[in-house]
């Protein structure tokens with residue numbers, strides 16, 4: 001049943017639309033139609049059952065019945081789905097704010113190249129006025145491949161529409177057209193490619209539906225028939241009418257139709273087994289296929305192009321192909337075939353050893369900056385949803401647990417450039433002090449002079465080069481991904497939704513980050529666990545550790561040491577931490593590791609306190625994962 005009619009009956013639409021918005025045909029379907037016809041098998045049967053209808057039926061291929069069956073499985077779409085889709089669009093839009101070039105989900109429409117046309121020509125030579133037919137065949141359109149490429153880290157460089165190149169047309173004196181070069185879509189390693197299903201509303205029409213659509217706009221049977229022929233045949237100049245009368249042409253037309261029907265049927269079969277590729281490793285030809293032993297000697301080694309996703313159309317046939325006993329000089333040739341059209345959904349899953357999961361403002365980005373000594377360029381600010389897309393950081397650890405961030409000696413990790421820029425803009429807008437310059441990303445140690453601060457920043461750049469002293473100490477490295485904040489209700493796309501969690505699916509271990517200074521960190525933990533479960537049942541079992549951040553706020557470090565209220569603050573902080581630990585013991589067990597409770601480590605990411613413990617624990621998980629224990 002047509003989706004638009006369903007929506008109308010649910011009163012989601014005020015009046016019935018004149019055409020189905022998904023397949024864009026003006027067929028409006030009866031409410032009583034059967035829902036059992038929705039699969040591609042049925043479509044294939046209906047297509048195949050048109051056996052005897054040849055010349056008159058060739059241009060009206062898709063009947064209303066097939067239209068009904070093709071859209072019948074959409075009936076399950078409800079208003080809640082539409083609302084979820086709207087929220088999804090909104091959260092995607094939010095994630096694209098601020099010129100973010102990171103892209104981890106994309107729908108790409110792919111079209112194989114069109115085949116070149118065949119040629120109608122006759123050989124001409126001196127003293128030989130009536131030469132044989134000599135039109136060349138058209139070349140094949142380009143096939144489209146998809147190739148995982150290690151140099152890419154985001155899908156932003158992948159075009160949304162990919163059209164293969166057309167094949168060259170055939171020419172006189174038996175010159176065949178050139179086959180088009182293959183087209184390669186390069187995607188980052190870790191991309192999952194899924195073909196959109198037949199009933200997916202985001203799917204673009206395939207090559208046959210596109211033709212039906214174009215022909216559907218033409219009124220009158222004769223005109224449709226003429227348009228159908230126009231798309232398939234090339235005639236010798238001024239011989240079109242004559243050709244249409246001839247039996248040889250009618251025979252050829254029937255043969256073309258039979259072959260076309262077979263291709264249509266095969267295309268529908270493809271919907272039953274949609275493409276699904278997990279491109280997690282870099283592949284080479286050697287991994288995938290054996291070399292063809294029958295290939296001619298001396299043939300250069302073929303470059304590996306990746307996985308074939310859409311075939312280019314075959315080239316048209318030149319007029320020598322239609323020579324027969326009864327027709328020695330056929331004056332027609334076929335045009336090139338359309339390439340396959342498919343819609344692919346690309347999802348990028350970042351592979352990190354550890355994934356940070358926490359509410360907005362819990363301090364995930366500050367933690368990543370502290371662990372990498374500020375090398376991971378993730379934004380820190382005091383408002384929710386500062387981080388809009390996952391950011392990866394590499395943690396380098398020495399044997400004794402010293403990590404690079406600690407080694408760099410930066411004291412405080414605070415608000416980064418964006419927060420400062422906003423502050424500056426605000427002040428400029430209020431005309432406070434136009435000469436105000438943004439300060440350094442870090443608040444330096446008060447014992448350093450201004451000139452030393454600058455040196456510190458220069459050294460920061462130098463550290464990127466080889467020869468940094470930590471290179472000698474480093475014995476292990478692992479990756480952490482900082483993620484946008486997850487909030488209760490994210491599963492229904494509240495906030496930024498939880499689409500970014502797809503990156504965490506492939507992380508070996510997850511670590512919760514909660515704000516210990518908040519009112520009820522245990523409630524935060526519960527909500528986080530529930531959201532992970534709502535996203536993917538069983539996903540919360542990957543969580544291994546709870547980091548209780550912002551411990552410094554409970555017991556101020558630099559003020560009142562031993563002063564009034566300090567003892568009391570310490571006692572309160574201890575009591576809160578104990579309560580959190582009890583909650584974790586009671587509710588957050590690691591089932592895989594034999595019902596053990598998760599560790600809770602209080603830290604201050606901002607001031608780099610107690611991070612060594614965190615690093616050692618994370619290192620343990622990463623090592624376990626590499627040994628295949630996790």
Ligand SMILES: Nc1nc2c(ncn2[C@@H]2O[C@H](COP(=O)(O)OP(=O)(O)OP(=O)(O)O)[C@@H](O)[C@H]2O)c(=O)[nH]1
Pocket residue numbers: 358359360361362363364365366367379380381382383384385386387388413414415483484485486549550551552553603604605606607
């Ligand atoms: N006092 C104190 N403040 C912290 C600490 N860690 C983070 N903050 C502050 O908390 C605020 C939020 O920090 P972020 O690192 O941006 O938090 P986030 O979890 O990445 O937030 P989103 O990206 O919005 O999800 C910033 O103002 C930080 O300076 C800490 O250990 N102590």
Ligand SMILES: [Mg+2]
Pocket residue numbers: 364365366379380386387482483484
């Ligand atoms: Mg953040």
